[in-house]
Amino acid sequence: MKPSGSRPVWRQIPASVWALGCVSMLMDISSEMIHSLLPLFMATVLHASSLSIGLIEGAAEATALIVKVFSGTLSDYLGKRKSLALLGYSLGALTKPLFALAASIDMVLSARLLDRVGKGIRGAPRDALVADVTPVEIRGAAFGLRQSLDTIGSFLGPLLAVGLMLAWANDFRAVFWVAVIPGVLSVAMLLFGVTEPANLARAKRGNPIRRSNLRRLGREYWWVVMVGAVFTLARFSEAFLVLRAQQGGIAIAWVPLVMVAMNVVYSATAYPFGRLSDRMPHRTLLAWGLLVLVGADLILASSARWEAMLAGVGLWGLHMGMTQGLLAKMVADTAPEDLRGTGFGFFNLVSGVAMLLASALAGLLWDRLGAAATFYAGAGFSLLSLAMLFMRRIGSR
16 A cells, blocks of 8 residues: 555555554543553552562553563464464453462462463554555654554543442442443454455564574664663653552542543653654654653652652653554564564564663662652663763764
8 A cells, every 4th residue: 555645644554554553542441541540549449569469460460461472473473463363362352261260379479470461462463453554655644543543442431430430339349240341342443354365474484583583683683672762761660650649539430531531641642752753863863752751750759649640641642653563664664574573573682671660760769768769769760871872872973
């Protein structure tokens, strides 16, 4: 498909990208109905410590990102993306009832890990499929659109959670059962709404992770991987935003609105900044995104009052809108076409290790030194990322 200058960019984006965005939206509604309440469920019902919550959240997200390297590589080897994505979304839907049944931290951990295995299986093939079906000239817009639709689910889910918590007198488990429904609808949308290209490129010379293939992932690609890892160290699990809101005295039923506020900003900005990434230097946009994250961390470190929380999570969401689709576009642009799934997989593998370290460190700082130390550390890693961008620019002159 060739882009046409006579039509708006959003109309040039393939129908399968729109469908994948809707699939992501439905699954995010399901997941966020649970995840926006899960830190509070663990803390108030299961009496878990902040360090335990940080380790569970970090291990869960790291598991998802690490699994992506294998599913991405397999999608390159087979020349198939949709079937792996379908497997991943199906597993995610099937694990949702486990949260409603959980009676211990161990069961929550098991459910969280299985759920994130599903996310890991679907993530790299889905992102590679977006790149496969989209012309390079509008690839940033396509990633931004998918991310925007995905993030709509990220704020609709907590909104539904708040409404149901208020209606059902803080019945966590009942809300978790309702979350099963959009998860099932997500699988149906993927099955019937997404078409995979018939002539998808398969990895050359067999195994995508053999040495000769990995050498084709050049220096620019690995630089993107390194920057993504440091970004992840700066942006630990968003569960700590929820815990910070609770410190400000917000009623438990209303705490998920913190995630709503963040994701409204994220959703509103992901597509415009995705389009912008097709037209401006990537490092410049990344640098601005990091400065925004520094501002968010400093505000959240200074106060837990609702005014500070609103400003901090708004800036956090703006940072996400500026950088997440851009990083996906940079991976797609720097990885060879037949190794695109592997490229997304390794990017997320390294980011997954960084997520585990970041969330464990955030929980440890929170327990030992207080919430402010956690956010100051995030600001410090953001400045380190900014220094990396600046040094790279000087070195490339």
